[in-house]
Amino acid sequence: MSESESASAADLVPIRALLEASGLPTSDLASARPEFAVIRERGQVVAAGALQRYGSSALLRSVVVTPARRRSGLGQIIVAELERLARASQITRLILLTETAAEFFTRQGYRVIERGAAPKDMQESAEFRSLCPTSATCMAKSLTD
Numbered sequence: 001m002s003e004s005e006s007a008s009a010a011d012l013v014p015i016r017a018l019l020e021a022s023g024l025p026t027s028d029l030a031s032a033r034p035e036f037a038v039i040r041e042r043g044q045v046v047a048a049g050a051l052q053r054y055g056s057s058a059l060l061r062s063v064v065v066t067p068a069r070r071r072s073g074l075g076q077i078i079v080a081e082l083e084r085l086a087r088a089s090q091i092t093r094l095i096l097l098t099e100t101a102a103e104f105f106t107r108q109g110y111r112v113i114e115r116g117a118a119p120k121d122m123q124e125s126a127e128f129r130s131l132c133p134t135s136a137t138c139m140a141k142s143l144t145d
């Protein structure tokens, strides 16, 4: 059974490589400083995902599984861990933007919302303003249900 854990500073190098290889944004990682969770196998980071907090909501971002390990449940484990961390920090709603994984997130209980329904300060983030195209699907999940 794979277990996720908080990322260390050294994990940021392989995380960045995984994100770049999957076409996900990395240019704002240093400025936005999202908090990452990772899954390691034999010492290698094989899955990652992050939370970027805005008040009582958070942007769920940078969810990625190394291509050779996709469709084996790791994505689901990372999302569940990020939801657990969010609840532990009194975050009540998670919001994400995705171009390719709407079906995956629907299975995890996320529902499509209008981009304009996200908190205003989140809409000012680089992910919303420039890194994710306006064609990206915006989805949300309440953690209080």
Ligand SMILES: CC(C)(COP(=O)(O)OP(=O)(O)OC[C@H]1O[C@@H](n2cnc3c(N)ncnc32)[C@H](O)[C@@H]1OP(=O)(O)O)[C@@H](O)C(=O)NCCC(=O)NCCS
Pocket: 022, 024, 060, 061, 062, 063, 064, 065, 066, 069, 070, 071, 072, 073, 074, 075, 076, 077, 096, 097, 098, 099, 100, 101, 103, 104, 107
């Ligand atoms: C999206 C991603 C993280 C999913 O990770 P994964 O480890 O392959 O997903 P899981 O194996 O945990 O899948 C969980 C469920 O979603 C389904 N699923 C996974 N990817 C899917 C896809 N692209 N389309 C439809 N269903 C999908 C699985 O079949 C599984 O369903 P089940 O529970 O009925 O068996 C992975 O494909 C990835 O890294 N994609 C590239 C990066 C990306 O687009 N990230 C999202 C941007 S935030």
